[in-house]
Amino acid sequence: MIRHHPEEALLLDYASGAADEGLALIVATHLCFCPACHQTVIMAEAMGGALLDAAAPMRGDALALALARLDDAAPVAASVPSRDGTPSPLRSLLGGDLSGVRWRAMGPKLGFFNLFRRGQTRVRLLRGLPGADTGSHSHHGCEYTLVLQGGFTDETGSYGPGDFAVATPDVVHNPIADPGEPCINLAVTTAPLKFGALIPRIAARLFGF
Ligand SMILES: [Zn+2]
Incomplete structure (x- = not known):
């Protein structure tokens, strides 16, 4: 069961096309796990379309039209299955499944794979073996994390598949991969992360975190 969702403002940004590429990818991937947020996005898109239609020549039946469009909204689309359950937005970006990713090692238990970068925004896959510890860090900007497999725990709670975490610049945390897969x-x-201890700070610089 998903316990942590993107906030509504982010879902609305996504629905209106205002979210940048990295955030759009992470929200779209969350929607593959979460029928509730998917429904919110479908409703927001339908409402946005109806408002645009209604705004052109303002008609007396604009509200009725908007509500009718909501009734017509498509049911939650099933995500396209892959061999290992890789969500479809990631699958199209990777050109394959998560099981085929060539991880770059960052210590004995941690690996990463860079997906893309836009300005200061970096989009990556991270992989931690059970007990992997990323080191205590805070942020110059925001860090958005979506669990795809397994889980992790930090000072703010426990996160499993589909859970969405946001760490704002005031948050200092040390995520540790849960036991199991x-x-x-x-x-x-x-923006780049801020590590407290020297070794993680050097590693972060070397690996471009
Ligand atoms: Zn959700």
């Missing part, structure tokens, strides 16, 4: 996350950072 490896934890694989999709991570979007809007």
